[in-house]
Amino acid sequence: xxxxxxxxxxxxxxxxxxxxxxxxxxxxxxxxxxxxxxxxxxxxxxxxxxxxxxxxxxxxxxxxxxxxxxxxxxxxxxxxxxxxxxxxxxxxxxxxxxxxxxxxxxxxxxxxxx
Amino acid sequence: xxxxxxxxxxxxxxxxxxxxxxxxxxxxxxxxxxxxxxxxxxxxxxxxxxxxxxxxxxxxxxxxxxxxxxxxxxxxxxxxxxxxxxxxxxxxxxxxxxxxxxxxxxxxx
Numbered sequence: 001x002x003x004x005x006x007x008x009x010x011x012x013x014x015x016x017x018x019x020x021x022x023x024x025x026x027x028x029x030x031x032x033x034x035x036x037x038x039x040x041x042x043x044x045x046x047x048x049x050x051x052x053x054x055x056x057x058x059x060x061x062x063x064x065x066x067x068x069x070x071x072x073x074x075x076x077x078x079x080x081x082x083x084x085x086x087x088x089x090x091x092x093x094x095x096x097x098x099x100x101x102x103x104x105x106x107x108x109x110x111x112x113x114x
Numbered sequence: 115x116x117x118x119x120x121x122x123x124x125x126x127x128x129x130x131x132x133x134x135x136x137x138x139x140x141x142x143x144x145x146x147x148x149x150x151x152x153x154x155x156x157x158x159x160x161x162x163x164x165x166x167x168x169x170x171x172x173x174x175x176x177x178x179x180x181x182x183x184x185x186x187x188x189x190x191x192x193x194x195x196x197x198x199x200x201x202x203x204x205x206x207x208x209x210x211x212x213x214x215x216x217x218x219x220x221x222x223x
Contacts, residue, residue, distance in 0.1 A: 040122075097209050099164060102162065
């Protein structure tokens with residue numbers, strides 16, 4: 001069982017380019033999340049999905065979009081990358097959205113926008 | 115606003131005990147999580163507290179005081195592999211996690 005996989009592991013991207021970060025989970029979790037992690041800051045929620053077919057905006061959604069066509073996949077798209085989007089991106093999932101539902105994280109994608 | 119405060123960095127000696135504090139101010143409270151994150155890796159779940167008191171899990175224990183907006187993670191019999199960042203996160207009124215910046219724990223032999 002792989003849990004959560006993310007691709008690519010790392011990427012260097014020119015500003016203005018479009019980029020999709022992939023996230024797949026095999027735990028049949030209902031909820032999925034995208035976070036970014038920057039030095040000195042806590043994890044910040046970009047977008048989330050409580051169940052397949054629904055998505056919502058987190059704390060820092062601008063410049064990002066997501067889709068949730070099925071339970072397993074939750075891709076994150078940067079339509080036109082900017083240097084401030086340089087960060088480590090983590091995808092996470094949880095069985096539900098209740099208070100005791102633990103979030104499990106993928107290995108992360110390190111993105112550099114030049 | 116919502117705020118989670120943790121010390122940026124702590125240093126401890128192998129075999130000793132260390133306490134990592136976390137204070138929070140959030141819109142609603144549905145529990146507090148501690149995660150461990152080794153450098154270059156994903157966060158992994160350590161503990162969850164929703165009621166006041168101490169939860170013990172092997173060498174790690176987590177304490178919560180809801181009235182004080184305070185939690186701590188206690189690590190006993192420190193090992194070199196415990197060198198990592200420890201993240202405090204609070205589940206708010208919408209069940210979304212609000213994260214602290216993390217405490218980097220350095221273990222010296």
